[in-house]
Amino acid sequence: MSASESTEPDVAIATPIRIFDTTLRDGEQSPGCSMNAAQKLVMARALDTLGVDVIETGFPASSEADREATRLMARELRRPTLAVLSRCLPGDIETSLRALDGIARPRLHVFVSTSPLHREHKLRMSKQQVLDLAVTSVEHARKYVDDIEFSTEDGTRTEHDFLAEVVGATIAAGATTINVPDTLGYATPDEIRSLFRFLIETVPGARDVVFSAHCHDDLGLAVANSLAAIEGGARQVECTINGIGERAGNCAMEELVMALKVRGAWYGADTAIDTRRLVATSQLLTRLTGMQVQRNKAVVGANAFAHESGIHQHGMLRHRGTYEIMRPEDVGWSDSRMVLGRHSGRAAVSHRLRALGYTLEDADLDRVFAAFKDLCERQRVIEDGDLEALMHGDVAGDGYRLAAMTVSDRGGRASAQVELSDPDGRKVTESALGDGPVDALFGALSAATGLDFALESYQVHSVGLGADARGEANLSVRDGETALQGSGTSRDVIEASALAWLDVANRVRRAQTQAPARALRATS
Incomplete structure (x- = not known):
């Protein structure tokens, strides 16, 4: 047949x-x-x-x-x-x-x-x-x-x-x-x-x-x-x-x-x-x-039509049937997702850059791909904004950085104070009250950055075992029509939560900074 x-x-x-x-x-x-x-x-x-x-x-x-x-x-x-x-x-x-x-x-x-x-x-x-x-x-x-x-x-x-x-x-x-x-x-x-x-x-x-x-x-x-x-x-x-x-x-x-x-x-x-x-x-x-679906759940899990392996991505770019037995649209997903991470190959990065409007010679692609692999050692998932930053030679991690934080919860309204270093190197300090320590923390970060997100999910779990274990926080937020994910890792789960929130904030900042350039390429 x-x-x-x-x-x-x-x-x-x-x-x-x-x-x-x-x-x-x-x-x-x-x-x-x-x-x-x-x-x-x-x-x-x-x-x-x-x-x-x-x-x-x-x-x-x-x-x-x-x-x-x-x-x-x-x-x-x-x-x-x-x-x-x-x-x-x-x-x-x-x-x-x-x-x-x-x-x-x-x-x-x-x-x-x-x-x-x-x-x-x-x-x-x-x-x-x-x-x-x-x-x-x-x-x-x-x-x-x-x-x-x-x-x-x-x-x-x-x-x-x-x-x-x-x-x-x-x-x-x-x-x-x-x-x-x-x-x-x-x-x-x-x-x-x-x-x-x-x-x-x-x-x-x-x-x-x-x-x-x-x-x-x-x-x-x-x-x-x-x-x-x-x-x-x-x-x-x-x-x-x-x-x-x-x-x-x-x-x-x-x-x-x-x-x-x-x-x-x-x-x-x-x-x-x-x-x-x-x-x-x-x-x-x-x-x-409130019961979350595991990411690798068949059909409806977030990873059901996501591909990170370079071998799989290369096959998908040639013919989707190489690694998918059903169309994501047939179950309600908008499309398959090529997740860029440490397992992704040169072909997938090149394909995504072309989708963003960049056409690179081999030498330039080699430079960006090397920077991409370096960033993957510090960041699990690479978003479009990260690729844009690499294209412009920005240092990964530039943006808002956490300098200090204080969070307290005395049984009533929780309070949080954060001190950030903004993208220009200035210190910004803000505080907020909330229904709990995390709510107060996110409120203070929002006040300090001027950014506000609709939080869709927030999860904290342990990474590693015993004395070396760390807490990892993962956020899913919505900024207008755009869904974004962020993650942060620290021995303190509240600090990990702050780092995850700032991870999202920096993605939004890069997207806002690079949008005019992207629009210019689209019209040229």
Whole structure:
């Protein structure tokens, strides 16, 4: 097959896979990720726009917040199915049924544990008691709602014959979707694939319902297991944005969806998700919960389409397919990023300089590249402003420098005083109050430099071990429409924070200084 031929199946014959999003229920159970009703509604709107088939709104019997969130969604969302979770208990089911009132496309999702461990130690019930409870609960719910999903909690650790018996009985009782969760993330892809095939091929009525997979990530296999379940016959996958959820989390929707998209010829399946909105939805969840996405996270991580290695950058400049299997635009990124750093080669630096308007002879490029490599030993990432400074022969690090600082926090309003050396060598001293030492510090630096940024993220972590460990601070800020990053390292984390802030300030200063020259080159 030639490179120009598509390996994707015809969309018309691709098996449709329903996406059941449980970000607002299972995902919210991730420690530190709870959302109030208003925040849940904002997230639900985004999931609706994304094209999610089923949104699990919460666990109504557990809290008033979940009930209120479901009411808000019921008033506004008409396209997707809205599901609520309920234990197989009469009181829970009644509460959940009331929560479903007014929903255009309601689903009641009932569950009970089926594994030996859960039966003995959690439920203290026999097989027959679990079976009877499952059947009576589905029958009860089906009197009021046509769309009933039944889940066998810890299904992958349940005896296959008993699991088949429970599944068959609940199908006969009126369940329309059967979910077999890998609740502890214990199964392997081969086991999941075989289990779904076994149930679908042997249980009476199995081909008349939709089988669903709900996989946790305790062994890092949630996405792989969900894909294996699809191979085994599952036609619904339960997942979350960014893979958030209990313990190690759930199957990450963005990874599952793009695996089906990129490897469509292999799976012959696809979803209705608008993949171009994956990054925006991921970033919305981050803002709502405060849980950051790791930079090397697949699909939506900041480094997912970033290239620093000289070998990789050289390949990308020749043909993006050498080191990318999907287009960044297809998931919501604006473009791939060529990150200039210590691993970058001469070709990448030359390419970036040309993009900035510089065309250099070999000897001049050799000089700039040597200065670039020298700067890389002191600075992790080289931005456009840094290249501009190198082109003009500026000394790396020129700009505002920290001469002294004093920060105090006496339990009330924190205060900070900074003394800077400005780009002309003059001393500048300013102070500020803040809600904490870092807030006060950044306020004082802003007053001293006359620069103000919209802070998007701030992180401090340790670099090194033991007595030699240092603190590194990383900032992400927005200056108008431009996103900037800065970093600083010191044995004192507050000083590292100041250095990171000044790193950004100097980038902005260089950009402002060199903008007229860049504009002149563009018109010449």
